[in-house]
Amino acid sequence: MTTGLAAPTMVQRAQTLCNIRNALQRTLVREPVMSVSHDPVDVLIVGAGASGSTAAKHLAEQGRSVVVLDQGHWTDVGDLPGDKPEYELLWNNHRFHPDPNMRDRREDYPTNLEDSEQPVYMYNGAGGSTVYFAGVWSRPLPSDFRVRTLDGVADDWPISYEDLIPFFAATDYDMGVSGLAGNTAYPPGAEPPLPMHPINQTGRRMAEGLNSLGWHWWPGYSAIPSRAHNRQAQCVRLGVCRTGCVAGAKGSADITLLPDALAHGARIETGARVARITLDEMGRANGAVYLQDGTEKFQAARVVIVAANGIGTPRLLLMSESNRFPHGLANSSDLVGRRLMLHPFGSAIGIYDEDLEDWLGPAGTQIECMEFYETDVTRGFVRGSKWHVMGTGGPLEMATRWHIGEGVRDEDFWGEQFTRKMKQAVGHSIDWIVHAEDLPEEHNRVTLDPTLTDSDGLPAPKITYMTSDNTHQILDFGLNRAVEAHYAAGATKAWITFRNFSSGHNLGTTKMGDDPETSVVDRWGRTHDVPNLYVIDGSVFTTSTATNPTSTICALAKRTATFIANNRDQVVAW
Template sequence: MSTHDVPDVLIIGAGASGGVAAKHLAEEGLSVVILEQGNWVDQSDMPGLRPEYELLGSGPWHPNPNVRNRPEDYPVNLDDSAAVIGMFNGVGGSTVLYASCWCRAKPSDFRVRTLDGVADDWPLSYEELAPFYAQVELELGISGQPGNPAYPPGYAPPLPSLPINMAGRVMAQGMNKLGWHWWPGYNSIASRDHLHQKQCQRLGVCMYGCPEGAKGSSDVALIPDALAHGARLETGARVAQITLDEKGRASGAVYFKDGKEHFQPAKVVLVGANGVGTPRLLLMSESNRFPDGLANSSGLVGKRFMTHPFGTSVGLYEDDLEDWVGPTGEAIESMQFYETDASRGFVRGSKWHIIPSAGRPLGMINRFTMGEAGVADEPFWGEPFTDRMRSSVGHLIEWMIMPDDLPEETNFISLDRSMSDSDGLPAAKVTYVTSENTRRLVDWNLQRSLEAHEAAGATKAWITNRNNPSWHNMGTAKMGDDRETSVVDRWGRTHDVPNLYVIDGSQFPTATGVNPTATICALAKRTATFIANNRDQVVAW
């Protein structure tokens, strides 16, 4: 095969990072092929259009692939994990089902070792990443209010913030009484028509598919532009191995489609298969040159798995707050307790945000049956059930506490060869224990959230979840300057294979205390820009 027949870039995964990279590289004139193991999602098939959306969301559209169990999914062994994994395999990746919270990491997140003496500093700063945050915020139709004092000056989303629902306004008044920080939520949901996205109608079913096409998911906002500029997308393509040439450079990928084996050559390979799928693929790509997994001379591929084991608290209010009104992502957020205060007994902190909690009967039931402080023991059958639901639907406010989760090498992704997907490839195995620091962080913040409910006028408030899995998969191919203590460099390029890049949340040296999609997309944009600007050196074959 001549070099003219080999595409410049192969991207594995059509999710958030893959969509950002494919769009940018194709627009810059590079030839791009995307391999996605799932398929296109027809928006008309999404559960958000149906009254039984909660039931569908707990089965065929569940974030956990072990529950969803579609042919394009691979099993994940969770026997030794406190975290339940979430991801979606299809064009758009997990952005198809995510709540669309859009949160930049804060400057301190990049300097955890310097500031707090734990974990590691990132090899880049907030200031270096800020222009790339701004670029992807335009591409994904981010809505938000500029001027948030929790961030350095200059954070100005391209679209106005979505209206704050009544629940958010009531809680904002409570935060004002306490003198605590709050700000209108940032969401990758268009507050007015924007590029491929339509204006949000505030239906509040964002995690079950957006019937209006307002959500900035990769399949809506990114992939169409990549295809329009010449990128080729192969769906139903499950990658089994990244191959190497005789010089030790990545030469492409072996994949299965409809049970048949294929090979896709490329000059550069980018992996964006999420913090579980990416280490799984690298570990499956073992060879004589890399017997412990591709690009794994450091031994850190799969290690330092992080998630955001969040907590939630709920307050019951006398007034009807219409708290079902969307978006699902964030009504308001708070960074009041984000930075380290050693007197609290832990390091790092947490972002809080208000999420709609009513309008979802199954969710309502869970908030009572899983409640602490005696709530779960209250009568909840027959007439008490009817009375409880009548007095609660539309009367709840829920805080979600999103903690920083520090990396530990004892938390990791490995291969389980006793289980396999439909093509016979080994399952991923997650080994994860929630750290004592994360537990203390969540518990302390949950107690403060109860104080916020009281200040906002709740008649009752209780904790509904502690250390709940967030489905944020991070940290398993660490970024760093030292090849002995990291997998990729500051551009996402693996130290061991110069034309192999990791572009998803696997790169994160620390989890940060915010939802990771914004940082994943900004890093992918930065890597794609580096490749495009240096194509004469990078795209060599």
């Protein structure tokens, strides 16, 4: 869920709100008034975002009885701000803010950011963060799965790019992906199901600049249909995708996946906050305790799948401690919550003389560049970055970029300069987003805060995160090249807006691997410690890659769901 928000005091503001909320909650937490149990189902899924919805759709279609629990609710498209003149103001207010500390709804849980240099972005509810993501649908490259072998860092994944190809193809169709086949950065065969979107004037101008430099570019891939597809409407190019799609076009899981799951008999329980996963006397998962409308309930299940994102999943596993797992469920490796990758990104903006209609959608990407994706040791760091061109949004977002940009933040802006600079920039700008590969480090982690709680009194996650020197070097190199690309494309002025900011991609906290001592889940997402407990969200990433992760998250979830459906004897006696 890449965003363009960047306020220097955001982390401090968010933590202040957390502390205030915590003090209030000590007196306002509602105690459960009764307990309710539900008959066992084949599969219980915690989380209704991209991964949980993918698994729910597939398993329900295969005839399994499925229940999905999510602490949030369905989003009413009429409430979304994107079709309202004041949409930028609404998006930045508490109700629609991507940071749960700022949004501060009852169904959100706060995050303690005292020891994190980055905010944390996520959205709770049916569809999860896909409700507000930009729809960028890039696959990783084959090299991403072999960074230890190729570059001597981190670890190789236990699976390969080739293992995911059929699942990439299936989820591309499910999410209505548009794009152009033949990208030379990828092996043959990555053909999107729908035609590409126009690259707009912004993409064309920047492509001309890259051509002059001899650098790679390709039309972007987007989980937004260029023509009507299944339940998705055709994109109407409003360019407000990150505020929620008011046209019902974007590949938000509440539009694309959950309706199919419901049609095949799945049950979706919203407002259902899971407190802990439970085990039977044999040490197998047998369900989950959750809180809904002040009532404690228990959903029994033969298989439990956790799909609560790279923050919520380790939080739930750590809350599910027991005599058998005193340090958290499935945590014999002590890696639950460790190796957090927040996948930071930077931005370099250029101003051009002509009106480029840079607000035109889809907002996720017009073109992308993978020229600097692979390791080149002469640069002084390992791994690299993936870039994509985005519009700069409306006046509020453009004003923010003047205020925080390097080399421009000290220029006169208000008064007589305001009108001149806004006319110069709004509609006349192009933004390069540079995503760095964020390598895993065990000290970057999610733990349980000893005092901060959510609105049901459950421990909030504490985030410890510091961007590595290698990631800083990737971003600095990429952003400097992006400024170079702007001037090659004819920009009259270009600057780096910010160098290091959280992308909303929360990855790596339940590492996938073959060795139970050095990983939490196996190559199928099955926890090493509990044979019928699975994790399918971005927390299983062995490395972060430099691409937007949702395509990979959905492909992994589809692969795991297929394994569960096809191997009932290995999984559990249904």
